Structures are given as structure tokens and as C-alpha cells.
Amino acid sequence: MKKIVVLATGGTIAGASASVGDGVAYRAGEVPVSSLLAQVPGLEQLLGSCTLVAEQVAQVNSKDMDYGLWQALALRCVHWMAQDDVSGLVITHGTDTLEETAWFLQRMLDVAPLAQVLTTAQARKPVVLSSAMRPSTARLSDGPQNLADAVSVLQDARASGVLAVAAGHVHAARAVHKVQPYRVDAFSSGDAGLLAHVEEGRVRWLRDPAMASEQDVLATAQSAKTLWDCMGNPEAAWPWVEVLVSHAGADGRSLRACLQAGVQGVVLAGSGNATLHTGIEAAASTLMQQGVPVWRTSRCLEGSAVAGAESVVPLAMCGGQVLRPMQARTEMVLQVLAGVRP
Structure with missing residues (x-):
């Protein structure tokens, strides 16, 4: 039986406010991942024959994202992606620094096979970052639907690499950037364009999510090994x-x-x-x-x-x-x- 793994890091998607009408004065990273998943509409139907595993990696406001959490996240990604029965990962994350974490993870997974921490096939499993612009306690929280859409994308056979899913849109890690401080449709891929739309649980692809494999300065065995050794070193000098x-x-x-x-x-x-x-x-x-x-x-x-x-x-x-x-x-x-x- 295949597994889908949810790694929770906090953010607005896990935020809580004193009033259901308050979408600004809230505390990010308050609600545990188990409660977030309980709010997702029709989750059992979306999962089908897959089982769900959830892990609380952190509870932070993503404006406070740091290298220690990046290291922990990279290591947990490798731990789960190396398992044959894991189809892919959903990472709940705040919107403020999502584009930075997305690129960090994409680049670490790019070189993971060279560092021999993952096979090429394992490194290409989809990793979907899911977020929200309204806290989980808001009257019209966007988090549950964004999580549902993330699961839908994860189960699509074409999904590959690090993706961001929000407001029914699928973005590539290379292109995604936050362009709105308040609206729920907060991300853009600029003129690179969206990868896909999620509509009623179905993914309509506009272009291939697979990135071309191009040689770059990190794509050497020595560079890859150095990077991944740093991930396991809490004293690494960033x-x-x-x-x-x-x-x-x-x-x-x-x-x-x-x-x-x-x-x-x-x-x-x-x-x-x-x-x-x-x-x-x-x-x-x-x-x-x-x-x-x-x-x-x-x-x-x-x-x-x-x-x-x-x-x-x-x-x-x-x-x-x-x-x-x-x-x-x-x-x-x-x-x-x-x-x-x-």
C-alpha cells in the first residue's frame, strides 16, 4: 500500500486567531498537523487506497525560517523519499518564505543522487508545498482546500520535483514567488507560467513539470557530498x-x-x-x-x-x-x- 507523507512546519495554514473574523491578527504555527488534516474536505476519498502519515517537523511563522529547520526538512525528505512505498510528500509551510524553501529543496534534491543519498527515481518523487493566507480558525480558511489540492497533485502521475500548490494553481520551485500580502491567490510564476490548475480534484497540466537535467556548478559528486554532509551537521557554518x-x-x-x-x-x-x-x-x-x-x-x-x-x-x-x-x-x-x- 502506497503512503503519502505530510511534513508540517507551521505557518499561517496552522495559524490561530481569537475570532473567526480575524484574518490578520493571528499567531502562525499554532495548530497541530492532525487537526489540519481533520479539516480537509473529503480527504479519505482523495487518498483512495493510499495511507497517510503525518509528522510535525516544526511549528514556526515562516518569516522566522532558519537554516536549522532547512537542514531538518531536507533530512526528513530524504528519510521518507528513500522508502519505496512512499509516493511523495506534502509540506505545510508559511507563505512568506515558501519560495526560498522551495528552491532550497529543489536544489538539494537535484544533487541527492550524486551524493548517493537517494536514487534518481527517488529524488524525482513529487514534493508539494502547501500553504494558506488565512489562519485555520478563520471563517473562510483557504488551508483545507489547498491541502486537498496538494494531495490531488501528489497523486497525479505527471507530478515531479518540488511544487507549490495554492488557490488551485500549481507552480514550479524555480518560478514561484509571493506577489500579494493579503489575497488568497498570493503567488505568481511570472511569465514562466503556471504548471497546472487543480479543478474539482483533477489536475489539468499546462506544461511538463519535469525540469531538464542540466549540468551546473553543484552537479558534481564532491559538491553534492559536501552539501549533504552539511545537512547532517548541526554545527555547519552557513x-x-x-x-x-x-x-x-x-x-x-x-x-x-x-x-x-x-x-x-x-x-x-x-x-x-x-x-x-x-x-x-x-x-x-x-x-x-x-x-x-x-x-x-x-x-x-x-x-x-x-x-x-x-x-x-x-x-x-x-x-x-x-x-x-x-x-x-x-x-x-x-x-x-x-x-x-x-
């Missing part, structure tokens, strides 16, 4: 990587202050096509000359920076595509952690 914004009046002081304080990497969210203020560019050049990696990307809400513009700062690239600021920061953290020079 690098300090900062995101800074290029804006009107920028003069590079923030970059120079970070350098003086010991920053180990910087991602610059540039204006327009990842362009940088002259003051920022000059300061970035100084950091790079002193061995601190600096990348640039666009602060624009939609679209992706296009290569070709002159700059001493390289674009934040992965798999031939320019990453968004938060994915770029996560990518740089992993590259520095792996001992790769970004």
Missing part, C-alpha cells in the same frame, strides 16, 4: 549572503558596510534589466576584487533579466536562466556552502 537593492541615490555604502562586517556573498536586485547604480557597481567591483561573490538580477516583479548588458557583476544564472532575487540568494548560499566559488 555563509552570510545578503540581498541589497539598487535604487535612486544609491552610493555603495551598504555594500561597503557589509564587506567590513564580513559578508560572504551579495545578490544585487537591480533596476530594470538588472542594471546597477554607478555607486553600487563600483562598490560591487571592490567586493569582487576581495574575493566576495556578487551577482545581479532584476527587482522587477515580472519577467527575467536578459543577458547582454555591460556590467562587471555577473547575472545570477542557474540552468541557463536568471534567478529571481530570493532564489538567487538561496543558490549562492548553497554554492558557498558547497565550497564552489560562485
Whole structure:
């Protein structure tokens, strides 16, 4: 009998408020996973012949997500995905940092076969992040339906890799980003587009969720082993990587202050096509000359920076595509952690 595993980490989906009418003044990460699952409409029918296993990994507001929890989550993913009777995982997570955790998990699973912690087939099992914009105690909580949709996606034969499911939409880890602070349809995949819609428990795919297997700097046995060894080391020294914004009046002081304080990497969210203020560019050049990696990307809400513009700062690239600021920061953290020079 196949299993579906739910790993709970807290977030608004597990939030509680004093009043059913209060969708803002609530405490995230209060309701246990067993209670969340009890609220899911028609869960037994959705599961069919599958059994459900639930594990409370953490209870946090995702704004407070940290590396220790990322490590724990990665290890629990490997533990369950290595079991032949497990079809895939649902991870309940807050919306605020979901896009960062999604990219972290995608990249760790990308290299898991090289580190020999999972086979290729095991690493491609679907991992679906489920979230909510209203607490579980709200009159119209969106969490139960989002969880139901996550289970539906997980059971679809085409599902693969790390996905985010919310408001009936399926997003890829590479593209998903939060664009709304309040509405229930809070995520976008930009011009990359959605992967699928979930309609009455059925998944209507718009494009193939499987990512092309492309060689990158983390895709070596040594880098993969170093990363996965770090996951099992609670004393691992995670690098300090900062995101800074290029804006009107920028003069590079923030970059120079970070350098003086010991920053180990910087991602610059540039204006327009990842362009940088002259003051920022000059300061970035100084950091790079002193061995601190600096990348640039666009602060624009939609679209992706296009290569070709002159700059001493390289674009934040992965798999031939320019990453968004938060994915770029996560990518740089992993590259520095792996001992790769970004």
C-alpha cells in the first residue's frame, strides 16, 4: 500500500486567531498537523487506497525560517523519499518564505543522487508545498482546500520535483514567488507560467513539470557530498549572503558596510534589466576584487533579466536562466556552502 507523507512546519495554514473574523491578527504555527488534516474536505476519498502519515517537523511563522529547520526538512525528505512505498510528500509551510524553501529543496534534491543519498527515481518523487493566507480558525480558511489540492497533485502521475500548490494553481520551485500580502491567490510564476490548475480534484497540466537535467556548478559528486554532509551537521557554518537593492541615490555604502562586517556573498536586485547604480557597481567591483561573490538580477516583479548588458557583476544564472532575487540568494548560499566559488 502506497503512503503519502505530510511534513508540517507551521505557518499561517496552522495559524490561530481569537475570532473567526480575524484574518490578520493571528499567531502562525499554532495548530497541530492532525487537526489540519481533520479539516480537509473529503480527504479519505482523495487518498483512495493510499495511507497517510503525518509528522510535525516544526511549528514556526515562516518569516522566522532558519537554516536549522532547512537542514531538518531536507533530512526528513530524504528519510521518507528513500522508502519505496512512499509516493511523495506534502509540506505545510508559511507563505512568506515558501519560495526560498522551495528552491532550497529543489536544489538539494537535484544533487541527492550524486551524493548517493537517494536514487534518481527517488529524488524525482513529487514534493508539494502547501500553504494558506488565512489562519485555520478563520471563517473562510483557504488551508483545507489547498491541502486537498496538494494531495490531488501528489497523486497525479505527471507530478515531479518540488511544487507549490495554492488557490488551485500549481507552480514550479524555480518560478514561484509571493506577489500579494493579503489575497488568497498570493503567488505568481511570472511569465514562466503556471504548471497546472487543480479543478474539482483533477489536475489539468499546462506544461511538463519535469525540469531538464542540466549540468551546473553543484552537479558534481564532491559538491553534492559536501552539501549533504552539511545537512547532517548541526554545527555547519552557513555563509552570510545578503540581498541589497539598487535604487535612486544609491552610493555603495551598504555594500561597503557589509564587506567590513564580513559578508560572504551579495545578490544585487537591480533596476530594470538588472542594471546597477554607478555607486553600487563600483562598490560591487571592490567586493569582487576581495574575493566576495556578487551577482545581479532584476527587482522587477515580472519577467527575467536578459543577458547582454555591460556590467562587471555577473547575472545570477542557474540552468541557463536568471534567478529571481530570493532564489538567487538561496543558490549562492548553497554554492558557498558547497565550497564552489560562485
